[in-house]
Amino acid sequence: xxxLIFIKMNKWIQKFRASFTKEFLLLIKDxxxxxxxxxMPAILLIIVTAIQNTNYEKAGLSxxxxxxxxxxxxxxxxxxxxxxxxxxxFKTTFVSSIPENxxxxxxxxxxxxxxxxxxxxxxVLSSRIEGEMNSIISPLFGDTSKKNTSHLKQPQNPITISxxxxxxxxQFFKEQSKLIIQNLEKQMEVKFLLTNVVQQLQEYEPSIKxxxxxxxINFKELQPNQAEIKNVENGxxxxxxxxxxxxxxxxMSPLSISLVKEKNYGTLYRxxxxxxxxxxxxxxxxxxxxxxxxxxxxxxxxxxxxxxPLVGLIPFEISxxxxxxxxxxxxxxxxxxxxxGIFIGSFCSTSEQAAPLSALLVVVLxxxxxxxxxxxxxxxxxLPFVHNTPVSWALKLLNGFLNNTNSLILQLTYSVKxxxxxxxxFFISYLIEKKKFY
Numbered sequence: 001x002x003x004l005i006f007i008k009m010n011k012w013i014q015k016f017r018a019s020f021t022k023e024f025l026l027l028i029k030d031x032x033x034x035x036x037x038x039x040m041p042a043i044l045l046i047i048v049t050a051i052q053n054t055n056y057e058k059a060g061l062s063x064x065x066x067x068x069x070x071x072x073x074x075x076x077x078x079x080x081x082x083x084x085x086x087x088x089x090f091k092t093t094f095v096s097s098i099p100e101n102x103x104x105x106x107x108x109x110x111x112x113x114x115x116x117x118x119x120x121x122x123x124v125l126s127s128r129i130e131g132e133m134n135s136i137i138s139p140l141f142g143d144t145s146k147k148n149t150s151h152l153k154q155p156q157n158p159i160t161i162s163x164x165x166x167x168x169x170x171q172f173f174k175e176q177s178k179l180i181i182q183n184l185e186k187q188m189e190v191k192f193l194l195t196n197v198v199q200q201l202q203e204y205e206p207s208i209k210x211x212x213x214x215x216x217i218n219f220k221e222l223q224p225n226q227a228e229i230k231n232v233e234n235g236x237x238x239x240x241x242x243x244x245x246x247x248x249x250x251x252m253s254p255l256s257i258s259l260v261k262e263k264n265y266g267t268l269y270r271x272x273x274x275x276x277x278x279x280x281x282x283x284x285x286x287x288x289x290x291x292x293x294x295x296x297x298x299x300x301x302x303x304x305x306x307x308x309p310l311v312g313l314i315p316f317e318i319s320x321x322x323x324x325x326x327x328x329x330x331x332x333x334x335x336x337x338x339x340x341g342i343f344i345g346s347f348c349s350t351s352e353q354a355a356p357l358s359a360l361l362v363v364v365l366x367x368x369x370x371x372x373x374x375x376x377x378x379x380x381x382x383l384p385f386v387h388n389t390p391v392s393w394a395l396k397l398l399n400g401f402l403n404n405t406n407s408l409i410l411q412l413t414y415s416v417k418x419x420x421x422x423x424x425x426f427f428i429s430y431l432i433e434k435k436k437f438y
Contacts, residue, residue, distance in 0.1 A: 074126020
């Protein structure tokens, strides 16, 4: 004969299994909730990331397409090509198929190939700069007979390098590109000037050699805990995690509505007559929606890895080990979302109250939590509210794990806050439901 405790445990397991099966069947028959939980967040993730990527490109945060029409075959023109190709701000294309002084053909090429920025280098660039440098050096050595000095009679007009910008390119990028070109031009002028000076001196002292020109100042960007950072957070990762949390907290909506319907349809009264303890009833719902949260993040990660490249976005990169760890950490904010949903379902009397209230809470928490707008662009007066929202805790928890930027103490702090939130809402809901139905 089995002990009494095993008999009771077996009954609890049977009741839990039946309750879980009921919740599962109710959810898969609710197509509206499935669309809200899975399809809508994935679509928002793709749209928002695509829009942000376009805006970053317009702001100069992503490489911008540039076409070089270099008609100068001299040393300076060739060197200019090499230097411009090394700049990561530009996606450079060198065009040689269009003859010089045909602006209409150039405009057509830019329009057809959707080029944002173009530079036209005239064929006289090297010869003009060499002539100007010679005119400066020759008088210093008191010998102008060896050089052509006809250009010393009057100053010549500056050499024109034409720049063409797409109307959507912001003004600060125009100024930045001009500074880059001017800096390159000054570097080449100094080097050419020094070369000519050395050549003149070698006529008097052949042993003089051309010195090597080095950069005296170098800039290095440092990051705190750089050795511990496994992955650098980027816009793609931020959006996948943020909109995954947006989907996760939308669990509140179908969960609260199902609780309200079960009260109004008398389901809770029938479950009470089994009898079914309230704890088992809530535990079955909690487990089902934890599984939903894991599936939501699987959908968002797959959208980032498979769909992003199809629409021209950078794919979301994550190792299998990090992915499994991410799903484990997702359990914690999922508990907080379930707790909110249970409380709303217990607090509201009709589904007409639960639906807009849960949706409103998701929108407000997402706005304050940094899903729609990152924290660093928010005004100072909002930050105290932002730092004390469950969505912000969840966002820092998951990004901290992926980037390895949070200490274990900080990870546990966010986890304790979110789990405490679940326990508080569960306890309040338990008191409300016990008073009404149990």
